[in-house]
Amino acid sequence: MTRLEFDALDYRADQRFVPARYRFEGSATEGWRIHRDGVLALELGPGYRLLRTQSCGVCSTDLARQFLPFPLPQVIGHEVIATDETGQRFVVEINASHAARGVASACPFCNAGLHTHCPERIVLGIHDLPGGFGPYLLAPIHACVPIPASIPDSAAVLVEPFAAALHAVATIAPRDGERIAVLGPRRLGMLVVAALAGVRAQHRRRGEDFSIAALARDPALLELARGFGATEAHAIDDDAGALPDASFDVVIDTTGNPGALPTALRLARREVHLKSTHGRESCGLRHLTELVVDELAIEALPKHAPAPGSLHWETDMTGRRLRVAWLPQTAPPRWLTGFADLRMGDAASLAADFGQDRDGLPRADVAVVDCAAQIDAVIRPRVGREEALIRPRGSVLVHPSAEPCGSALLIAVMTRGLRLSSSRCGDFRAALALLEGDAELRRIGERLVTHRFGAERLAEAFAVAKSRACIKAVVTHSDLAAR
Secondary structure, three states: OEEEEEEEEEEOOOOOEEEEEEEEEEEOOOEEEEEEOOEEEEEEOOOEEEEEEEEEEEOHHHHOHHHOOOOOOEOOOOEEEEEOOOOOEEEEOOEEOHHHHOOOOOOHHHHOOOHHHOOOOEEOOOEOOOOOOOOEEEEEHHHEEEOOOOOOHHHHOOHHHHHHHHHHHHHHOOOOOOEEEEEOOOHHHHHHHHHHHHHHHHHHHOOOOOEEEEEEOOHHHHHHHHHHOOOEEEEOOOOOOOOOOOOEEEEEEOOOOHHHHHHHHHHEEEEEEEOOOOOOOEOOEOOHHHHHHOOOEEEEOOOOOOOOOOOOOOOOOOOOOEEEEEOOOOOOOHHHHOOEEEEEOOHHHHHHHHOOOOOOOOOEEEEEEEEHHHHHHHHOOOOOOOOOOEEEEEEEEEEEEEEOOOOHHHHHHHHHOOEEEEOOOOOHHHHHHHHHOOOOHHHHHHHHEEEEEEHHHHHHHHHHHOOOOOOEEEEEOOOOOOO
């Protein structure tokens, strides 16, 4: 059994960093006990290994941590490079699910390949599990991905957000001839530009193309975005008033600012993709951060029977029918009842009903709503439970007769057929493979990281990371030399 004591800085709800004394006791096979200042704070089952933190990036989720629905205090930070006892470097996937821990489980989410959505997971540096701003961490054994020797630390520390950026690009699936805009290319947004450029190169090799627009207030960021692969750049004010409505086919909102969503909705023709987890209300919705966590979408319910296979929200219904949760008082259309397992009621009762299902995921596939309050209820139907009524990557469908109540989002969905999509974590191995194969891309850290701090200067790192002078800040543990 390993016993390790160390000092780390806890992040608290009042946004202060406060020193705490931690003790890790346990092993990968027997599990771990985590003590904070002599008091048992967390018990972990088997499947975690002890690593030493080398460096950790500061991201927008860290800066908004006090708004997220997870307990504080906590050692936060999740964009991690860590090393084992041999000096091998790893990036660490953040979701501590059954699959990531390598433990046997009947979890339908892990068994369906949705391990990043396992309801029993905790999350490195975000939900309970101490993160990378501390000198040591406990990482799920299958979440530790070795870093190839060719990839420098400066790029490796960006693997977590770069993987998320690649996942966003795959989700929107750019089409030939489209204009794709990245709103707020700064920390994550600049990596989205880089990921789009990589995918664009693949498209061009098969005779297709799309353009990449960077939208930012800071001219220096626009110049940097061009260096990362943007084909056009636009200086904008807060509401991008100089750009006409529906200027772009897809707008990816990476701002971390709840006030930016109405601008993204105005500028997009086909889709807005939300990457921001800021924990605050926007467009009349309280649970948009949770929508991103669950990778949900919001779109219009078709007025007429659609062509088979034409809908985003259709799923593999092998052995069962599409599960539909119907919240409006109006009767559902016949075309939907004809092929779906449709159940009517309020969000909480429907969540309990679908939760009894043992055939696949215990959730609905889609939910139909007729107001913004019902969207919030679908995303988090039961107080104190971080579970949606619908499955991860499911859709909320807005009824044609819905009451928009002034919500710019519902108005765009109902009147223009706009889709709001979201995505979260990506495939670290795919991100590393892309970095390993592209020497220019391996320089992303050199070009994106503007500030570095020792771990003892964490409060200063956060203050600078919030400023417009900083694009990306990285915290390094001072007794470890960066490669």
